[in-house]
Amino acid sequence: MTQICLVRHGQTEWNLLGKLQGQTDIPLNETGKRQAEECREFLKKSEWDVLITTSLMRARRTADIINESLELPIVEMDHFKERHFGEGEGLSREEREKRYPDFIFPNMESYEELVDRVQVGLEEIHTQFPDRKVLLVAHGAVINAVLREFHQEKAVLEHVKLFNGCLTNLHFKSERWAVHSYNEVGHLSEHSKS
Template sequence: MTTRLLVWRHGNTDWNAARRVQGQTDVPLNDLGRRQAAEAAELLAAMRPAAIVASDLRRAADTAAALAARTGLPVSHDERLRERYFGAWQGLTTAEVALQRPLEFARWKAGQDVGGDVEDLDVMGKRVSDALQDAATLGGTVVVATHGAAARQGIAHLLGWSREHTRTLRALQNCHWVELSHDEDRGWQLGAYNVGVFAERPVPPPV
């Protein structure tokens, strides 16, 4: 039996628009984000999901709710799907982080662990991967609403990719998704990346 995971980044927020570090701050969707969620939900509903799982942070939970409204499916919430914890960075713009914490910012840009109170990449990858594995046990097509950095690192951990390989993935755009499949013969495979309704300009790695 083949299981399919559609790992879906939440819609736009005011902090996304301002390039402000969200991390685990519970920032809601803005008007654009709600519209993105509703339009993406139309496409995802056509894929006939069997289950919906979401981060408990509002921007992901409300994105998932748009799909639930179309399909009639309930949403299960899993805090392991939360975004990376960015500690003292949260609430700052990326420009402010670069100015106030240049060494940490340089490590982040290089794809390294930041240090301080910022969550380690491997820790984040494992917790999100564990949540994805549990979501997959629901069977069929499962939509998982989460966050940009969490999605990328969790998927990489699931696939057994190195950090160097993971850095080849561009940032996941708001309300775009990744398709993964799993069967007994081939294990986990990446089917599609950054699929969605909206054509957006490239953005910095999501935080």
């Protein structure tokens, strides 16, 4: 059974300010680095086979910090890059609500396009790493898409805020992906929960 532990990247200044990042390449802030370190301390207690990340620096740096103890092969897969939010990127929630009250931004990647590329990436993981334990550092909209597509209790997900540094676990069983747990933050200190 292929298992994936999705790790949401650590916090950035834009996360802190409520700005929509999308594919804008923003680095981790100090809290984000601490979150990655706390993920590392928790994840090193288990055996993993590979660490996958995206090329966006907030995910790559989170992966590098986690990998300081694990020393796993790192693979970049941009199927799991954050959703492109077009002209919504860089705007605060207030600015987004004012300019785009329907939350549809010009030049935005559609939800269907996001899901399609994430599904391709998951298939690639299952094919390349069958029956392996995979760490995957990814992004909020990607993890939300995985939850919406594969979680059995979709109504539960309506009001879930994914924390930076949270863990979500997927298993490939009976020819399909299933969410085992999501938005786990027990490994994060109170100062790191954001």
